[in-house]
Amino acid sequence: xKISPQAKEKIAFxxxxxxxxxxxxxxxxxxxxxxxxxxxxxxxxxxxxxPRMGMRAGxxxxxxxxxxxxxxxxxxxxxxxxxxxxxxxxxxxxxxxxTRMVEVAxxxxxxxxxxxxxxxxxxxxxxxxxxxxxxxAGSLTLAIMILPVIITASREALxxxxxxxxxxxxxxxxxxxxTIWHVVLPNAISGILxxxxxxxxxxAGETAPILFTAAAFYLPxxxxxxxxxxxxxxxxxxxLSTQVPNVNPKIQYGTALVLVGLVFFTNLVAIIIRARFRAxxxx
Amino acid sequence: xxxxxLLKIEVKSLNVHYGSLQVLKDVxxxxxxxxxxxxxxxxxxxxxxxxxxxxxxxxxxxxVRVRGEVHLDGIxxxxxxxxxxxxxxxxxxxxLPQPLPLSIFDNVAYGPRRHGLHHAGKLAEIVEKSLKAxxxxxxxxxxxxxxxMQLSGGQQQRLCIARTLAVEPEVILYDEPCSxxxxxSTAKVEAAMFELKKRYTQILVTNNVKQAARVGDRVAFxxxxxxxxxxxxxxxxxxxxxxxxxxxxxxxxG
Numbered sequence: 001x002k003i004s005p006q007a008k009e010k011i012a013f014x015x016x017x018x019x020x021x022x023x024x025x026x027x028x029x030x031x032x033x034x035x036x037x038x039x040x041x042x043x044x045x046x047x048x049x050x051p052r053m054g055m056r057a058g059x060x061x062x063x064x065x066x067x068x069x070x071x072x073x074x075x076x077x078x079x080x081x082x083x084x085x086x087x088x089x090x091x092x093x094x095x096x097x098x099t100r101m102v103e104v105a106x107x108x109x110x111x112x113x114x115x116x117x118x119x120x121x122x123x124x125x126x127x128x129x130x131x132x133x134x135x136x137a138g139s140l141t142l143a144i145m146i147l148p149v150i151i152t153a154s155r156e157a158l159x160x161x162x163x164x165x166x167x168x169x170x171x172x173x174x175x176x177x178x179t180i181w182h183v184v185l186p187n188a189i190s191g192i193l194x195x196x197x198x199x200x201x202x203x204a205g206e207t208a209p210i211l212f213t214a215a216a217f218y219l220p221x222x223x224x225x226x227x228x229x230x231x232x233x234x235x236x237x238x239x240l241s242t243q244v245p246n247v248n249p250k251i252q253y254g255t256a257l258v259l260v261g262l263v264f265f266t267n268l269v270a271i272i273i274r275a276r277f278r279a280x281x282x283x
Numbered sequence: 284x285x286x287x288x289l290l291k292i293e294v295k296s297l298n299v300h301y302g303s304l305q306v307l308k309d310v311x312x313x314x315x316x317x318x319x320x321x322x323x324x325x326x327x328x329x330x331x332x333x334x335x336x337x338x339x340x341x342x343x344x345x346x347v348r349v350r351g352e353v354h355l356d357g358i359x360x361x362x363x364x365x366x367x368x369x370x371x372x373x374x375x376x377x378x379l380p381q382p383l384p385l386s387i388f389d390n391v392a393y394g395p396r397r398h399g400l401h402h403a404g405k406l407a408e409i410v411e412k413s414l415k416a417x418x419x420x421x422x423x424x425x426x427x428x429x430x431x432m433q434l435s436g437g438q439q440q441r442l443c444i445a446r447t448l449a450v451e452p453e454v455i456l457y458d459e460p461c462s463x464x465x466x467x468s469t470a471k472v473e474a475a476m477f478e479l480k481k482r483y484t485q486i487l488v489t490n491n492v493k494q495a496a497r498v499g500d501r502v503a504f505x506x507x508x509x510x511x512x513x514x515x516x517x518x519x520x521x522x523x524x525x526x527x528x529x530x531x532x533x534x535x536x537g
Contacts, residue, residue: 094345164377164379164381165381165383165384166343167340167343167377167381168377168381168383168443168446169383169393169397170340170343170370171338171340171370171374171375171377171447172370172371172374172393172394172397172446172447172450173367173368173369173370173371173372173394173398173450174367174393174394174397174398175367178397182393182397183383187384281384
């Protein structure tokens with residue numbers, strides 16, 4: 001049987017279209033289920049109160065606060081480190097074996113399973129550096145986990161700044177570092193921020209890395225310093241789902257909804273930042 | 284007795300290699316103060332490399348080797364000066380207009396700011412002076428805060444000249460500055476160059492032989508990395524000493 005080119009075209013179009021739509025399905029199903037089963041749980045009290053009755057009632061405020069603290073700590077640690085590394089790799093590093101080794105290391109870092117980061121963080125930060133199970137240890141662990149994301153995004157952003165901008169600046173007798181600071185970075189900042197926020201939204205949702213380094217099962221009060229443990233949304237969700245008997249599913253789904261909402265919101269911020277910088281970009 | 288013109292730049296036995304490829308072969312020439320030296324030659328003749336040696340921009344190229352001496356006011360720029368100092372004194376205008384993604388004002392003020400000048404009044408003064416010298420002031424004085432990238436090609440190129448002037452160099456290098464411009468814009472850029480002769484030494488690399496004839500006091504002809512001939516513009520175009528020069532300027536090859 002012979003198929004005409006026109007028919008082939010239609011089949012290809014159909015197959016590609018279906019594949020694209022299939023990608024959307026999980027997203028919508030997840031959102032739909034979470035909305036349906038969790039939306040009723042969301043209330044002002046749920047968002048602002050502490051858990052009560054062995055976490056079977058009350059709210060999830062400490063977990064939200066904990067996750068926010070962890071995320072802020074992660075950005076503070078990961079952004080400078082990742083950005084400086086990216087600047088070095090793009091602007092200064094020569095194409096020698098050391099650079100290639102760093103590049104291989106970054107790729108491999110991105111492939112390490114998150115539970116391994118958790119164990120590594122426990123070994124290095126919690127035990128060896130004696131930071132204890134704390135927001136600090138958890139943030140540093142998460143920071144290492146998202147470093148590859150930030151470095152890769154920052155390198156990409158720095159590389160897209162036209163070489164001619166650098167030459168123009170250098171030709172005016174401006175030093176290399178000044179050129180990076182005043183010309184390259186301002187024109188790369190949107191890509192760097194977008195990459196950072198995407199990395200952070202991943203950090204916000206991870207359970208394994210904070211399992212041994214930061215997260216507490218239940219705390220009667222909010223953390224007072226970065227050396228305190230904290231509750232965190234992903235871990236709290238895990239606890240509600242597996243460790244506490246007889247929890248109203250509404251609370252579980254409500255917690256999941258808040259977590260997903262938080263991640264979506266962070267990504268949305270990244271998208272808005274990117275769009276705003278793109279609109280201003282002139283090259 | 285006629286006084287000898289002052290030498291601004293002296294190049295002695297200059298050899299430049301990119302890796303194993305030699306792009307300049309034993310070039311020796313000098314540039315007088317306040318003259319415009321036209322540099323002509325076909326593609327790959329080493330003109331642009333020659334220009335980039337003069338302000339050490341060639342240092343940015345990986346795997347480059349520069350041998351020989353370049354003197355600015357008698358001082359060896361490779362041995363006795365740092366590259367930033369050289370580039371402040373020897374400015375450069377590129378082939379394609381390259382405004383930075385900043386306002387017109389900030390483009391011109393970019394150099395002075397990086398060199399430590401932040402006094403608003405003085406900056407405004409420098410910006411106005413530089414734009415006037417580049418024949419652009421009247422066209423942009425009412426919209427200094429708009430983006431330099433919204434100007435036309437010819438205006439952008441004059442903006443780049445103004446930006447170079449703002450650093451107060453002594454020498455200005457032009458790397459085919461009019462290659463992307465229409466004849467009227469070209470005429471404006473050339474008018475700016477004539478006006479700038481009073482205060483600056485200028486070197487113009489161009490693919491346009493006629494432009495070299497119009498603008499240059501003297502003209503140097505490069506071929507395959509060698510300096511074939513350097514002489515008064517009138518002589519180069521009417522009675523060149525070397526047959527290859529004659530062939531090139533009359534359009535028999537190139």
